[in-house]
Amino acid sequence: MKLSSLLMLLTVCVVAAGCQSTKIKANKLPKGVAVNKSVEIPNQTQVAFYLPKSATEHRFYLEQWNVWVDPGQGVKDGVQNAIQAYFPSAEPLDLTSDQQIGLLIDIDPKWTFSNGKALMTINYRVFDGEQKEIRKGEKEYKAYLGNVSDGTGFYNASLRATQLMLVDVLNKLKPTQEKYASTLKMQDANVKQLVNLEKPFSSGTGFYINGNGQLLTAAHVLNNCLVVQAKVGDEFIDVTPEAKSTLLDLAVINTDKPIDKFLPFRQDKNMYLGESVTNVGYPLQGLLAASPNLTRGNISSRSALKGSVGLFQFSAPIQPGSGGGPVVSDGGELLGITVSTLNSAKLIESGVLPQNVNFALEAKYAARFLDKHNVPHVLVEPNENGHISIANEAALSSVVQLSCYQ
Numbered sequence: 001m002k003l004s005s006l007l008m009l010l011t012v013c014v015v016a017a018g019c020q021s022t023k024i025k026a027n028k029l030p031k032g033v034a035v036n037k038s039v040e041i042p043n044q045t046q047v048a049f050y051l052p053k054s055a056t057e058h059r060f061y062l063e064q065w066n067v068w069v070d071p072g073q074g075v076k077d078g079v080q081n082a083i084q085a086y087f088p089s090a091e092p093l094d095l096t097s098d099q100q101i102g103l104l105i106d107i108d109p110k111w112t113f114s115n116g117k118a119l120m121t122i123n124y125r126v127f128d129g130e131q132k133e134i135r136k137g138e139k140e141y142k143a144y145l146g147n148v149s150d151g152t153g154f155y156n157a158s159l160r161a162t163q164l165m166l167v168d169v170l171n172k173l174k175p176t177q178e179k180y181a182s183t184l185k186m187q188d189a190n191v192k193q194l195v196n197l198e199k200p201f202s203s204g205t206g207f208y209i210n211g212n213g214q215l216l217t218a219a220h221v222l223n224n225c226l227v228v229q230a231k232v233g234d235e236f237i238d239v240t241p242e243a244k245s246t247l248l249d250l251a252v253i254n255t256d257k258p259i260d261k262f263l264p265f266r267q268d269k270n271m272y273l274g275e276s277v278t279n280v281g282y283p284l285q286g287l288l289a290a291s292p293n294l295t296r297g298n299i300s301s302r303s304a305l306k307g308s309v310g311l312f313q314f315s316a317p318i319q320p321g322s323g324g325g326p327v328v329s330d331g332g333e334l335l336g337i338t339v340s341t342l343n344s345a346k347l348i349e350s351g352v353l354p355q356n357v358n359f360a361l362e363a364k365y366a367a368r369f370l371d372k373h374n375v376p377h378v379l380v381e382p383n384e385n386g387h388i389s390i391a392n393e394a395a396l397s398s399v400v401q402l403s404c405y406q
Helices: 003-010 071-086 152-173 344-349 363-372 388-396
Strands: 047-050 060-062 067-069 103-114 117-128 133-144 202-208 214-217 227-232 235-238 240-245 250-254 276-281 293-301 311-314 326-329 334-341 358-362 399-405
Touching (some): 047 071, 071 103, 214 399, 250 363, 276 334, 276 388, 293 388, 326 388, 334 363
Parallel strands (some): 047 103
Antiparallel strands (some): 060 067, 103 117, 117 133, 202 214, 214 250, 227 235, 227 399, 240 250, 276 293
16 A cells, blocks of 8 residues: 555545444445355355455554554454354464365455545455365455544455455355365465465565575565565575574575575674675665665674664665675675664654665674574685675675565
């Protein structure tokens, strides 16, 4: 959802009187819509449904009106309440659960806005216990936004669109427990069937740390990803997490493809204030060309924000998608892993214009993390005869683009 699109709508109704609306009852269908009398309601077929995390967790703050807008909660509640009104035992897909199901509904919701209304469009696919696609379609419903701070408009549009989807599924498939026996464990669901592999939700950067083809990246790059792929040459390959630390914002990924070139760690693990560094990443996927972006800078501070531990500041420019990329010395040694940058927009509002203030986790903390999880990596003596060409070659030859799909 584009914030600018919603902002234009909020000029009419935020918390003003006359904007109130009422939540629709989950078991009350729109006029002219009905489930065939031959279909069992409530239906006892064991159903699981999948909603992307990005759709259910989307919320933002409108400072102009001092109000939170939470379309994600409207989607989450509207979809779940509608489904459970007709399939009482239905649950969100849980890939850690061995609960067995007979039907799996994959739901891809999209918002559009116009004239004070929210249009929810749901593309859906239904899979049976053998993970064969047996039904697909698209349904939509438009509802007045009303008071956006209470989320009723988002809820109503989501619930109604889901109801229309359910009527189609019930009338066409006529499910029963016998017809769609519970044979599929949730944890065995083929997640690649549930995501749109043509459109990644987000992207990031990883780099090789050993000859086994294992990658190191920032843990936040993998957040809420149902499928993660790495672009190796011209090929996209599925990768799997091996180890992860939310505290350090680090993750190890397996590619199962041995390689020749990877980044070694500096033996003494020290860095020097002012030393030159190279950073390589894959920023702004979908806008920039799908090739590595190399920037140069220096170690500008041995510390970062107040209260942070293990981070240092460097000046090589980065963009969204650079997260997880390596910070490499002119000797070709790994000095750190890119994790974040300052929020320039917020600082500009206060009259400060930050320039190239970026943060990386020191490599010594990554080395301890790898030791803890028995992940091999190489230590080398500092190269006292370093050069920009050495740094650039080491960084470019080790990085890969990571794509996250939901």
